[in-house]
Amino acid sequence: MTEASRQWPLWEVFIRSKNGLDHKHCGSVHAPDARMALQNARDVYTRRMEGVSIWVVRADHIVASDPDAKPEMFDPAEDKIYRHPTFYTLPDEVNHM
Amino acid sequence: MYTQAMDIPSPDRDDAVRGGPRSLVDQQRDAAYEAEFDARVARGEFVEAKDWMPEGYRKTLVRQISQHAHSEIVGMLPEGNWITRAPTLKRKAILLAKVQDEGGHGMYLYAAAETLGVARDDLVDALHSGKAKYSSIFNYPTLNWADIGVIGWLVDGAAIMNQIPLCRCSYGPYARAMIRICKEESFHQRQGYDLLLTMMKGTADQRAMVQDAVNRWWWPSLMMFGPHDKDSVHSGDSIRWGIKRISNDDLRQKFVDATVPQARVLGITLPDPDLRFNEERGHWDFGTIDWSEFWHVVNGHGQCNRERLADRVQAWEDGAWVREAALAHAEKQRRRDRLAA
Numbered sequence: 001m002t003e004a005s006r007q008w009p010l011w012e013v014f015i016r017s018k019n020g021l022d023h024k025h026c027g028s029v030h031a032p033d034a035r036m037a038l039q040n041a042r043d044v045y046t047r048r049m050e051g052v053s054i055w056v057v058r059a060d061h062i063v064a065s066d067p068d069a070k071p072e073m074f075d076p077a078e079d080k081i082y083r084h085p086t087f088y089t090l091p092d093e094v095n096h097m
Numbered sequence: 098m099y100t101q102a103m104d105i106p107s108p109d110r111d112d113a114v115r116g117g118p119r120s121l122v123d124q125q126r127d128a129a130y131e132a133e134f135d136a137r138v139a140r141g142e143f144v145e146a147k148d149w150m151p152e153g154y155r156k157t158l159v160r161q162i163s164q165h166a167h168s169e170i171v172g173m174l175p176e177g178n179w180i181t182r183a184p185t186l187k188r189k190a191i192l193l194a195k196v197q198d199e200g201g202h203g204m205y206l207y208a209a210a211e212t213l214g215v216a217r218d219d220l221v222d223a224l225h226s227g228k229a230k231y232s233s234i235f236n237y238p239t240l241n242w243a244d245i246g247v248i249g250w251l252v253d254g255a256a257i258m259n260q261i262p263l264c265r266c267s268y269g270p271y272a273r274a275m276i277r278i279c280k281e282e283s284f285h286q287r288q289g290y291d292l293l294l295t296m297m298k299g300t301a302d303q304r305a306m307v308q309d310a311v312n313r314w315w316w317p318s319l320m321m322f323g324p325h326d327k328d329s330v331h332s333g334d335s336i337r338w339g340i341k342r343i344s345n346d347d348l349r350q351k352f353v354d355a356t357v358p359q360a361r362v363l364g365i366t367l368p369d370p371d372l373r374f375n376e377e378r379g380h381w382d383f384g385t386i387d388w389s390e391f392w393h394v395v396n397g398h399g400q401c402n403r404e405r406l407a408d409r410v411q412a413w414e415d416g417a418w419v420r421e422a423a424l425a426h427a428e429k430q431r432r433r434d435r436l437a438a
Contacts, residue, residue: 006424007218010211027274028208030217032427044204047197048281067147 010059011037013044015051023055031056100168100232100259100321101329101345102391127151138339143269146212154338158268159213160229161340166206167224168232171405173199175239176248184242191288192245198281205274212270225410233391234321236399243296243303243310249289251311251318251356257282258352259322267339290359297364304364311360312368319383320391322349353381 008030014023026045031037037056046054065073081087090097119127130149137144144150173196180196183189207217223229234252239245260282263275296303323329323345335341343351353372360367371384393399 006421007216008420008424026277027205028211029204032423033430036423036427044201047194047201064147067145068149 008032011041011056012059012062013037013041014055014057015041015045016053017051019052023053026050028059029056100234100256100323101341101348102233102321102323102395135337138267138337141339142267143272144267145269153334154340155213157335157338157340158271159210159215161335162206162210162213162271163215163220163223164230164232166203166210166220167229168235169199169203169206170224171231171235171409173203174405174408175235175237175401176245178239179242179245182242188292195249195285195288198285202278202281205277206271209268209270209274221413225406225413227397227406230395232321233394233399234317235405236394236402237313237317238400240313241306241310243293243306244314246289246292246296246307247310247314249285249287250293250359251289251314252321253282253285253289254356255318255321255352257286258348258355262342262348265339265342290363293363307363308365311365315368316386316390317394319349319353319386320388322346322352324388324391350380353383357381 009032010028011031011034012028013026015026016023029037029040029044031040034056038054041054041056045051077083089095131151134144134149134151134154144154176192176199177196180189180192183192207220210220211217220229224231239248257279260275260279264272264279266272266275293307296307326344326346329345357367357372369384371382373382374380375382394402397403
């Protein structure tokens with residue numbers, strides 16, 4: 001095995017800062033296995049009570065949308081403004097609805 | 098710890114040019130992308146990892162972020178030296194936490210650099226082979242305990258000035274890492290000042306130690322902001338790309354203005370006879386920086402250049418068996434799990 005391929009795999013780190021909130025991506029760590037990935041994520045990203053829960057995911061297991069496909073992926077929503085509450089103008093008396 | 102002083106020509110800069118010849122279609126496509134990219138950055142939008150970016154932008158970021166990461170890692174050495182010599186358990190716990198933070202900052206930054214498609218091992222190799230730079234300030238020795246306080250106050254103080262504008266840098270992963278780092282650096286500066294305040298309440302010898310450390314670190318701290326604007330090489334592209342927001346001289350002035358009153362509260366004098374408030378400018382004037390010393394250290398001839406790099410390489414080599422053993426253990430576990438399944 002070559003020197004380069006001995007590098008520990010990359011894991012993406014997600015942290016829930018407190019119960020009631022989503023896990024949020026905060027960075028990545030290298031680790032040989034899941035247990036050490038959690039350990040490293042704790043040491044690197046939660047030295048000041050930044051989290052109550054950590055998820056780690058092998059970076060090569062993440063499937064991401066293609067940034068060049070942004071128009072096809074996300075533009076169609078732009079011409080559906082009737083999906084937003086502000087599309088509807090109601091009489092002043094009831095407009096707080 | 099990042100400083101704009103690292104923004105100077107380095108051996109790894111020359112390859113910051115495009116690859117081989119490109120077809121006309123590719124060139125036209127790149128030109129269109131580039132125009133769109135420049136417009137996005139000018140609107141203050143962030144660029145994310147997988148977005149198209151000009152090759153020069155990517156190279157500039159890889160260089161800057163990795164040098165920043167290297168500086169955090171090398172920066173652990175001058176202070177780490179004092180962990181076992183801290184005068185009280187409280188100071189030891191604080192210093193340990195600070196040095197651990199520097200390691201953490203290095204990790205955030207290597208991770209940010211890797212989003213640009215480089216391998217961490219290659220970045221580390223570039224440091225160890227002397228190809229990549231790190232902040233010159235760490236090539237000065239830490240002679241006594243007061244140096245630890247002065248590093249926190251002046252060196253980390255200068256680093257904060259350099260780093261705050263990076264929280265608004267156009268590259269998202271770098272900007273996010275910087276927000277996290279800046280929050281933590283504030284602790285670094287305050288603990289240093291607190292340490293010095295304590296020493297200043299001590300004996301005449303202790304006060305003399307503080308003054309001596311300030312005398313040695315003041316000018317190198319001012320050099321951390323890099324050459325004068327008229328001599329600054331990379332600024333043009335970096336400013337256009339939203340990587341650099343404030344010029345070297347403006348940041349340096351801000352640092353001097355903020356530090357002078359802090360020195361007075363501490364009860365020490367800054368080693369510059371030309372330091373005086375300029376009513377007209379509304380800023381502190383200061384003396385001439387000895388740039389020959391700056392270049393001397395940048396070019397590898399500072400007091401500790403060789404020692405720092407040698408320590409770093411040795412730590413990496415001494416840790417090799419741990420990295421290999423952890424990998425072998427993980428492979429063994431995976432084989433066992435497969436057999437059990």
